[in-house]
Amino acid sequence: MSRKPASKPKTYIRFSIAQRIEHLVMLLTFTTLGLTGLPQKFPLSGISLFLVDLLGGIETVRAIHHTAAIVMMFGAIYHLLMMGYMIFVRRVRMTMLPTLQDVKDGWQALLYNIGLSKTYPQMGRYTFEEKMEYWAFVWGTVIMGLSGFMMWNPVTTARFLPGEVIPAAKAAHGGEALLAALAIIIWHMYGVHIKRFNKAMWTGRQTEAEMLHEHPLELADIKAGVAGDRLDPKSLRMRQMAYIPIAALLAGVMLFGVYGFVFSEETAVDTVPPAASEVPVYLPQTPTPLPQQAVDRPLTWDGGLAPLLEAKCGLCHGPGSTTGLSFDTYVNALAAGGNGPAIIPGDPGNSPLVTLQVAGGHPGQLTAEELAFIQEWIEAGAPEK
Numbered sequence: 001m002s003r004k005p006a007s008k009p010k011t012y013i014r015f016s017i018a019q020r021i022e023h024l025v026m027l028l029t030f031t032t033l034g035l036t037g038l039p040q041k042f043p044l045s046g047i048s049l050f051l052v053d054l055l056g057g058i059e060t061v062r063a064i065h066h067t068a069a070i071v072m073m074f075g076a077i078y079h080l081l082m083m084g085y086m087i088f089v090r091r092v093r094m095t096m097l098p099t100l101q102d103v104k105d106g107w108q109a110l111l112y113n114i115g116l117s118k119t120y121p122q123m124g125r126y127t128f129e130e131k132m133e134y135w136a137f138v139w140g141t142v143i144m145g146l147s148g149f150m151m152w153n154p155v156t157t158a159r160f161l162p163g164e165v166i167p168a169a170k171a172a173h174g175g176e177a178l179l180a181a182l183a184i185i186i187w188h189m190y191g192v193h194i195k196r197f198n199k200a201m202w203t204g205r206q207t208e209a210e211m212l213h214e215h216p217l218e219l220a221d222i223k224a225g226v227a228g229d230r231l232d233p234k235s236l237r238m239r240q241m242a243y244i245p246i247a248a249l250l251a252g253v254m255l256f257g258v259y260g261f262v263f264s265e266e267t268a269v270d271t272v273p274p275a276a277s278e279v280p281v282y283l284p285q286t287p288t289p290l291p292q293q294a295v296d297r298p299l300t301w302d303g304g305l306a307p308l309l310e311a312k313c314g315l316c317h318g319p320g321s322t323t324g325l326s327f328d329t330y331v332n333a334l335a336a337g338g339n340g341p342a343i344i345p346g347d348p349g350n351s352p353l354v355t356l357q358v359a360g361g362h363p364g365q366l367t368a369e370e371l372a373f374i375q376e377w378i379e380a381g382a383p384e385k
């Protein structure tokens with residue numbers, strides 16, 4: 001054996017270049033999907049508005065989101081075909097499958113972490129943490145793919161399932177997205193970057209010390225010469241020949257699925273209507289009279305106006321709101337917003353708050369009775385107390 005310089009410790013291959021590229025592609029698409037998806041789930045937050053602005057508006061954000069989703073679908077197809085190749089052709093052991101031993105290892109690690117045991121579990125090719133993360137990613141991709149399909153193709157979906165599943169898919173998509181982002185930020189960041197900075201996914205290798213610490217059972221197998229696949233070249237060749245047409249067929253079917261996913265319908269409406277005042281999206285033919293509460297509140301800001309505006313408009317016109325208009329205090333309500341004051345005491349007819357409500361179509365709409373009450377209050381000089 002030739003002597004190597006002592007400074008270069010022996011390393012073991014952990015991930016092939018193809019696996020590392022796959023990880024990088026997933027990292028990029030996942031991050032892109034998160035950065036363009038979460039602002040759509042939390043549209044009123046300052047960070048979301050900043051990000052959407054930065055990326056050039058909501059329509060661009062959606063286009064980026066959809067593109068990243070398509071790349072991730074390709075990634076998933078590649079992964080499935082690769083798995084098939086590893087399992088059926090190379091006869092690689094399915095070391096990523098969860099086993100009862102993982103439950104025991106998890107329990108042992110917990111005991112160790114809280115100081116009730118002195119021994120840390122001895123694990124093999126993949127630790128229970130790595131398996132959990134892998135299967136969470138698989139599960140998440142399935143949920144996101146299915147719910148994403150339903151939102152992307154609502155008409156097709158409603159042909160097979162009740163229409164209620166579409167808003168349900170939207171809720172599931174956003175919830176799973178949040179879960180996935182938190183899992184990456186907490187579980188993955190901690191396990192791979194903080195607990196110990198693990199560079200194996202970038203360098204492809206681990207040192208003997210690292211292997212001994214994290215994958216001692218795999219290291220033992222390698223040393224014993226039973227880890228690698230010892231394949232008979234002739235039967236390997238035969239399995240390869242058999243796999244190629246099957247993989248090609250599967251790839252064709254799955255790619256056709258992606259094509260259908262992306263192009264089967266053109267139903268998504270623009271998120272921002274060209275001009276809200278021009279296009280009444282929904283006008284009830286015969287307005288159904290709603291049960292109305294008699295307004296017998298005192299005609300003052302403190303007594304009647306503050307609670308009413310808080311309840312009906314506070315979501316978008318609260319403290320620190322991005323609309324530039326806040327009804328949280330008397331002073332703010334009467335202060336000038338971006339387009340001047342919304343309330344002109346004594347002059348309801350020229351108060352934008354009233355004219356805007358009369359025109360209709362504002363995202364927050366008062367009932368006729370509430371509006372009459374506000375007009376009366378403005379007429380009376382908009383008293384505070």
Ligand code: HEC
Binds near residue numbers: 313352356366
């Ligand atoms: C879902 C969000 C939302 C709700 C709820 C809402 N608004 Fe607004 N409002 C906005 C936005 C966004 C703007 C800014 C529009 C602009 O300036 O282009 C705005 C602007 C205004 C303006 C200023 C218009 C101008 O041109 O100066 C008034 C007045 C107003 N809203 C009144 C109300 C009242 C009264 C309510 C409650 C009945 C209400 N809004 C509820 C989103 C909302």
